Amino acid sequence: MARQTISDSALLDTALDLFRTHGAEGVSLSQLSQATGLEKASLYYRFPGGKEEIILATLASVGQWFENQLFPALRSPGPPRKRAAKAAEILRAFYQDGARSCVTDVLSLPGGSPQRHQALQTAMEAWIAAFAALARESGLPPAAARQAAEEAVIRIEGSLVLSRVLANPAPFHRTLKQLPDLLTTR
Amino acid sequence: MARQTISDSALLDTALDLFRTHGAEGVSLSQLSQATGLEKASLYYRFPGGKEEIILATLASVGQWFENQLFPALRSPGPPRKRAAKAAEILRAFYQDGARSCVTDVLSLPGGSPQRHQALQTAMEAWIAAFAALARESGLPPAAARQAAEEAVIRIEGSLVLSRVLANPAPFHRTLKQLPDLLTTR
DNA sequence: GTCTATATTAAGATAGAC
DNA sequence: GTCTATCTTAATATAGAC
Numbered sequence: 001m002a003r004q005t006i007s008d009s010a011l012l013d014t015a016l017d018l019f020r021t022h023g024a025e026g027v028s029l030s031q032l033s034q035a036t037g038l039e040k041a042s043l044y045y046r047f048p049g050g051k052e053e054i055i056l057a058t059l060a061s062v063g064q065w066f067e068n069q070l071f072p073a074l075r076s077p078g079p080p081r082k083r084a085a086k087a088a089e090i091l092r093a094f095y096q097d098g099a100r101s102c103v104t105d106v107l108s109l110p111g112g113s114p115q116r117h118q119a120l121q122t123a124m125e126a127w128i129a130a131f132a133a134l135a136r137e138s139g140l141p142p143a144a145a146r147q148a149a150e151e152a153v154i155r156i157e158g159s160l161v162l163s164r165v166l167a168n169p170a171p172f173h174r175t176l177k178q179l180p181d182l183l184t185t186r
Numbered sequence: 187m188a189r190q191t192i193s194d195s196a197l198l199d200t201a202l203d204l205f206r207t208h209g210a211e212g213v214s215l216s217q218l219s220q221a222t223g224l225e226k227a228s229l230y231y232r233f234p235g236g237k238e239e240i241i242l243a244t245l246a247s248v249g250q251w252f253e254n255q256l257f258p259a260l261r262s263p264g265p266p267r268k269r270a271a272k273a274a275e276i277l278r279a280f281y282q283d284g285a286r287s288c289v290t291d292v293l294s295l296p297g298g299s300p301q302r303h304q305a306l307q308t309a310m311e312a313w314i315a316a317f318a319a320l321a322r323e324s325g326l327p328p329a330a331a332r333q334a335a336e337e338a339v340i341r342i343e344g345s346l347v348l349s350r351v352l353a354n355p356a357p358f359h360r361t362l363k364q365l366p367d368l369l370t371t372r
Numbered sequence: 373g374t375c376t377a378t379a380t381t382a383a384g385a386t387a388g389a390c
Numbered sequence: 391g392t393c394t395a396t397c398t399t400a401a402t403a404t405a406g407a408c
Contacts, residue, residue: 003392022297025212028383041386042392050384101295108351109287111208117353124351150348150357158344162336165294165310167303171336189374214401227404228374236402375408383400390393 004037008046011036012061015054020101024055024112052113059119062103065094066123071130080138084180087134091156091176098163098172105157128153131183138184152182190223194232197222198247201240206287210241210298238299245305248289251280252309257316266324270366273320277342277362284349284358291343314339317369324370338368 006014014035018027029051033040047053073086095102108120131149136142159175192200200221204213215237219226233239259272281288294306317335322328345361 005391021295023209023211023295025209026295026297029385030383039393040384041394044385045391102347104351105291105347106295108347109207109209109212109292110350111212117351120351121353124348154344154348154357154361155340156344157347158340158342161288161291161294161343161347162310162340164296165290165303165306167307171340175340191373215403216401224373225375226402227376230403231373373408375406377405377407379402379404381400381402384398386397387395388393389395390391 004042006036006038008057009061011038011046012054012058015058016062016103019055019058020103020106024051024107024109024116027051052115055107056115056119059103059107059116059123063119063123063126066127066130069094071126074130074134080134080184081180083134084183088176088179092173095160095172098160098169101164102157102160105160124153135183140185148183152179155182190225190228192222192224194243195247197224197232198240198244201244202248202289205241205244206289206292210237210293210295210302213237238301241293242301242305245289245293245302245309249305249309249312252313252316255280257312260316260320266320266370267366269320270369274362274365278359281346281358284346284355287350288343288346291346310339321369326371334369338365341368 015027015032018031018035022031029040029043032043032051032054036043038046043054044050047057049056070087070090073090074083076083076086094100104120104124107116128146128149131152132142132145135145135148140148155175155178156172159171163169163172201213201218204217204221208217215226215229218229218237218240222229224232229240230236233243235242256273256276259276260269262269262272280286290306290310293302314332314335317338318328318331321331321334326334341361341364342358345357349355349358
């Protein structure tokens with residue numbers, strides 16, 4: 001095959017799509033090779049730890065995306081309800097109107113590696129903390145803000161499952177619409 | 187190895203545990219063989235379609251469990267709030283206080299077979315319908331009852347994800363405690 | 373109805389050329 | 391830094407004895 005190359009960022013985006021569709025164990029290095037255009041040996045050169053290292057890099061990349069795209073919208077100036085609505089818009093795009101699964105859900109099975117769990121837990125805590133910060137700004141006391149943030153994540157994750165299983169984006173869309181009410185005092 | 191046998195029911199319970207822990211693609215026939223005590227050839231004798239047939243049989247078995255354990259509790263005589271609380275208790279046991287994943291979540295990845303999706307969608311619809319029937323009985327109009335039922339499933343699924351990722355049963359327990367309020371008019 | 377044994381294919385992983 | 395080629399192991403699947 002002709003020489004190929006691909007940026008880390010594009011490679012991990014491709015990997016993310018595969019993992020969200022088939023799960024961690026459902027994706028082989030051959031699939032990753034075909035989807036990225038890189039031979040398996042090249043993947044090992046860039047990720048000596050093989051598939052597990054690609055999974056961890058994919059998780060780190062998603063974590064960065066949240067840090068760079070979602071969290072700034074939550075922290076931006078402006079009324080908290082507007083910011084929550086903006087966050088909902090960003091999440092709608094990231095999950096493609098509920099058609100894509102949450103990688104945190106998909107990669108968090110109990111059988112996964114401890115490192116995977118650690119990365120997912122850290123990412124989830126950051127997400128909840130960002131939601132909770134907004135809720136506190138809007139006037140909720142810390143404990144209530146934390147609980148509202150958890151509740152919001154619960155509903156987003158659950159609605160993604162329901163929309164996927166029912167093949168119907170409505171539950172996910174409805175949940176996103178509730179987000180400002182969930183995260184702010186009216 | 188000495189001759190072994192195992193009932194279909196016990197075999198599928200074992201398979202369920204494996205699938206919930208590792209996902210569909212994360213479980214091999216060798217693992218199923220070891221966990222059930224049956225050689226691979228025997229598994230093929232009982233499930234000629236191989237792993238995919240075992241997955242579908244496992245889903246059917248879970249569906250039966252819901253029909254036989256959860257739905258009767260929702261339909262039993264007595265006040266709707268009591269029935270919702272009883273259902274919460276049954277779900278708490280089924281998901282082992284949030285330590286076990288939902289098989290509907292785990293097996294519903296987009297990469298799965300159409301038959302798998304069909305079975306999961308049917309099971310999910312039955313679950314929502316059973317919740318919605320209780321909500322209607324408690325006085326909610328049909329559309330609101332259906333939405334409350336979907337909302338309840340969303341929160342159960344989402345809280346299972348959160349409890350798994352955070353390694354903390356609190357979100358799942360809190361969600362189950364909300365179930366009577368979610369499914370009935372106060 | 374379960375077993376042993378084996379065939380076939382695909383997976384993860386590495387060596388060495390360019 | 392990517393390639394071709396190959397190794398080793400494990401997966402799915404089947405044949406045939408008991």
